[in-house]
Amino acid sequence: MPQHAIHLERLLPELLSFEQPADRVVSRYFRAEPQLGNRDRALIAESAFAILRRKNEFSQFAVSGEGSQARRLALLGLLSALSEGGLGSANRAESAIADLAHVLKPGEYEWLQRFATVDPAALNPLVRNNLPEWLWDAFGKYPGEDTREELAKALMHPALLDLRANTMKTTREELLVQMNALGGRYQAIPTPYAPDGVRIMGKPALQNTAGFKAGMFEVQDEGSQLLAYLLAPKRGEMVVDFCAGAGGKTLAIGALMRSTGRLYALDTSERRLANLKPRQARSGLSNVHPVWIDSENDSKIKRLAGKIDRVLVDAPCSGMGTLRRNPDLKWRQTPEGVLELNEKQMNILSSASRLLKPGGRLVYATCSLLPQENQQIAEAFLEKHPNFEAVPAAEVLKPLFPKDKLPLGCSLDNPWWQLWPHIHGTDGFFGAVFQKKASVSALTVDKDDEKSVKVKSKKVVKELK
Ligand SMILES: C[S@@+](CC[C@H](N)C(=O)[O-])C[C@H]1O[C@@H](n2cnc3c(N)ncnc32)[C@H](O)[C@@H]1O
Numbered sequence: 001m002p003q004h005a006i007h008l009e010r011l012l013p014e015l016l017s018f019e020q021p022a023d024r025v026v027s028r029y030f031r032a033e034p035q036l037g038n039r040d041r042a043l044i045a046e047s048a049f050a051i052l053r054r055k056n057e058f059s060q061f062a063v064s065g066e067g068s069q070a071r072r073l074a075l076l077g078l079l080s081a082l083s084e085g086g087l088g089s090a091n092r093a094e095s096a097i098a099d100l101a102h103v104l105k106p107g108e109y110e111w112l113q114r115f116a117t118v119d120p121a122a123l124n125p126l127v128r129n130n131l132p133e134w135l136w137d138a139f140g141k142y143p144g145e146d147t148r149e150e151l152a153k154a155l156m157h158p159a160l161l162d163l164r165a166n167t168m169k170t171t172r173e174e175l176l177v178q179m180n181a182l183g184g185r186y187q188a189i190p191t192p193y194a195p196d197g198v199r200i201m202g203k204p205a206l207q208n209t210a211g212f213k214a215g216m217f218e219v220q221d222e223g224s225q226l227l228a229y230l231l232a233p234k235r236g237e238m239v240v241d242f243c244a245g246a247g248g249k250t251l252a253i254g255a256l257m258r259s260t261g262r263l264y265a266l267d268t269s270e271r272r273l274a275n276l277k278p279r280q281a282r283s284g285l286s287n288v289h290p291v292w293i294d295s296e297n298d299s300k301i302k303r304l305a306g307k308i309d310r311v312l313v314d315a316p317c318s319g320m321g322t323l324r325r326n327p328d329l330k331w332r333q334t335p336e337g338v339l340e341l342n343e344k345q346m347n348i349l350s351s352a353s354r355l356l357k358p359g360g361r362l363v364y365a366t367c368s369l370l371p372q373e374n375q376q377i378a379e380a381f382l383e384k385h386p387n388f389e390a391v392p393a394a395e396v397l398k399p400l401f402p403k404d405k406l407p408l409g410c411s412l413d414n415p416w417w418q419l420w421p422h423i424h425g426t427d428g429f430f431g432a433v434f435q436k437k438a439s440v441s442a443l444t445v446d447k448d449d450e451k452s453v454k455v456k457s458k459k460v461v462k463e464l465k
Contacts, residue, residue, distance in 0.1 A: 005103060007033070007044050008051075008074035015048055015328075022052055022328035038205045046084075046158070046203075047077035052327035053156050054080060056127045061115050066107040075100070079112055084158055125149070130156055134335050135320070142371050143420070151369075154422035159324040161200040162191055164220040167255050168284045170211075172196050178211050179204075192425075193401045193408050194225035196255075215282030220248055223321075223367075223419045223426030226408065227314075228252040230417055230431045231363045232396055236261045237309040242352045243267060244290070247276035249314055254285040264304070265290045296351035308355040310363070315345045317366035317373050321428020324421060338372055345377050353385060358438040362388065369428040375416060378432035391433040393417035 007029075014025050026045050030036060036044070051058055051073050062072035082096035093116040101109055120128045126136055129152035139148035165175040172190060175198050179188035186204050191197030198217070206212050206219070233239050233253050241250045244265035254263050265288055267273050273290045280288050293300055318338050319329045349364050356362055364381065366373050382390060392415040397407035408424065409417045409431075417431035 004040065004043055004047065004078060005071065005074045007036075007040075008047055008077055009068070009070040011044070011048055012051070012070045012073060015052070016055075018328060018332045021332075022049065022326070042203060042205070043078070043081060046081035047074070049158065049325075049327055050080035050084065051077040052331070053158075053323075054130050055327075055331065056130045057123065060123070060127050061118065065111045066105060072111075075104075075108060075112060076115065079115070129153070130330075132330060135330055135333075138370055142369075147422070150422045151420065154420075154425075155323040155327075155330075157324060159221065159427065160425070161203055162194075162220060162222045162225070163198045163200065163206075163217040164194070164225050164252060165196040165198060165217050166215055166251070166283055167196055168259060169214065170216045172198060175211070175217055178216070182209075191222045191225070193403075194222045197222050197225050213282070215284055218248065218251055218279065218283075220252065221325075221427045223424070223429045224248055225252055226401065226419070226426075227312075227363075227365055227429060227431060228256055229400055230365070230393060230396055230433060231310055231312050231361070233257045233261075233263075233310050238262050238307060240264045240266060240304065240308050240311045240352070240355055242296075242311055242313045242348065242355075243315055244276065245269065245272040245314070247273075247279055247288070247290075249312060250276065250288055251279060251283050251285065253312065254283065254288050257287055259285045259287045261287055262289060263287050266293050266301070268293055268295060296348045301351060301355065305354045306357055308360060309357060310361045311352050311355050312363045312365065313349050313352045314365045315348055315373075315377075317341055317345065317368040318370060319367055320369045321367040321419075321421070321430075324427065338370060342372055342377065345373060346380060349377065349381050350384070353381075353388065353434070353436070356436040358436050360436050361391070362434040362436070363431060364434070365429065365431045367427055367429055369420070369430075374418070374430035374432075375414070378416060378434075381432075381434070385434075387437050388434040389437060390415040391435050393431060393433055396433050 011026065011029050015022055026048055030041055058073055058076045062069055062076065065072045078100060079093065079096050082099055083093045097109065097112045097116065126133060129136060129149060131152055139151055143151060163175065165172045176188050176190065179186070179198055179200055182204050186200055186202040188198050188200050191199050211217060228249060231253060233256050235258055237257065238261060239253060239257065241253060241263065244250045244267045247265055250263060250265045257263060265276060270292055273292055276290050291300060318333045318341060319326055323330050353362055364378055368374060382388060394406050394410035397410060401408040406412065409419045419426045419429040421428055
């Protein structure tokens with residue numbers, strides 16, 4: 001373990017400069033240190049992310065103590081990673097300190113023990129909750145002063161590892177057996193709501209398993225899995241995933257369509273779309289068509305106008321709902337950055353809405369918790385597009401995922417769908433469903449029989465090439 005602290009000390013300056021996303025900095029570091037094994041990498045990465053999650057608390061405590069500031073942060077990161085149980089150890093702080101004892105220099109053992117006995121209630125709320133002031137204030141407005149601390153606490157813990165069984169190749173039950181056969185340290189259980197989800201306690205390296213290579217599963221948060229049900233794609237439909245990225249949601253949607261119909265995966269990032277290709281190949285889906293676009297106004301999109309049954313806009317957003325797994329975002333994002341995103345979100349949603357047939361469904365989604373990126377965009381969209389109406393999420397999801405008599409994430413007070421880390425144990429998600437109102441001329445278009453739909457979709461694919 002001495003080398004873990006040394007690697008962390010080396011990694012920290014770049015990580016804490018916040019110039020690059022943390023996962024990129026960590027991956028680059030590991031590429032330059034090929035001798036590190038899987039377990040070492042897991043502990044170093046988990047400790048680095050713990051430092052980002054609890055930066056205010058750790059920085060305040062690390063003002064005093066032995067050695068350099070980087071060494072102190074590294075030790076606090078290791079202590080947190082070893083005591084969180086994210087690595088399958090589920091140790092308490094005392095036993096984690098004991099695990100570290102043999103690498104500690106004089107005075108460090110007592111210093112860590114002092115840290116473990118700090119009373120969080122005595123700390124300033126910004127320090128205790130590890131949030132920048134603007135975000136703490138924003139959470140005070142929504143979800144509100146009474147609940148923001150609970151939310152902040154949930155965001156300080158690493159996310160659990162969720163998988164989605166690829167139902168084109170296996171079942172959840174088979175995947176559970178496969179995962180439980182990995183070894184005693186890990187335990188796999190069904191996710192509470194997503195019907196194909198498997199939750200793993202501990203963090204096994206899965207990329208090299210035969211099941212992963214054979215496309216039996218994808219790593220995907222339960223909330224993301226549930227979002228595919230809000231789009232509710234049907235077999236044989238024409239569907240567009242407008243901001244498909246590396247295709248996490250595309251693949252879940254494609255499986256719900258049982259690999260029928262056509263599913264266009266659009267994105268402006270060639271790099272992300274390139275990452276979709278191997279995942280698509282593993283998945284066995286033949287209905288997915290990745291298409292690179294130069295912007296939301298690309299002429300390829302215009303050619304699909306009025307032809308699509310369902311469109312998902314999983315918009316670029318601040319990612320504040322994913323702070324459990326991307327804690328650097330809370331230090332990198334700013335209120336000005338959110339304003340810029342708002343303009344982008346509105347433009348993408350407006351362009352995407354042109355794709356829909358009369359009667360077609362548009363789902364706007366983010367992994368943000370900020371109303372500016374969620375409710376306010378959905379409301380502004382409805383105001384600007386009187387040819388669309390909101391469809392209550394509860395109506396779309398019923399009878400799925402019942403919780404307190406309503407489908408999970410739905411409310412009687414509004415039509416939107418929202419998942420919270422502190423309530424649902426998922427990443428934070430927002431979803432709004434809109435339906436394009438049917439017009440008289442549209443009714444005749446809707447009468448197309450299946451054959452003519454097939455001919456048309458072939459033509460569209462040709463046009464996109
Ligand atoms: C939240 S991510 C999507 C994640 C993805 N749906 C998934 O499940 O993995 C947002 C995506 O929007 C893409 N994007 C940004 N601007 C865009 C635009 N104008 N049109 C389409 N996609 C855009 C980004 O490249 C990014 O991949």
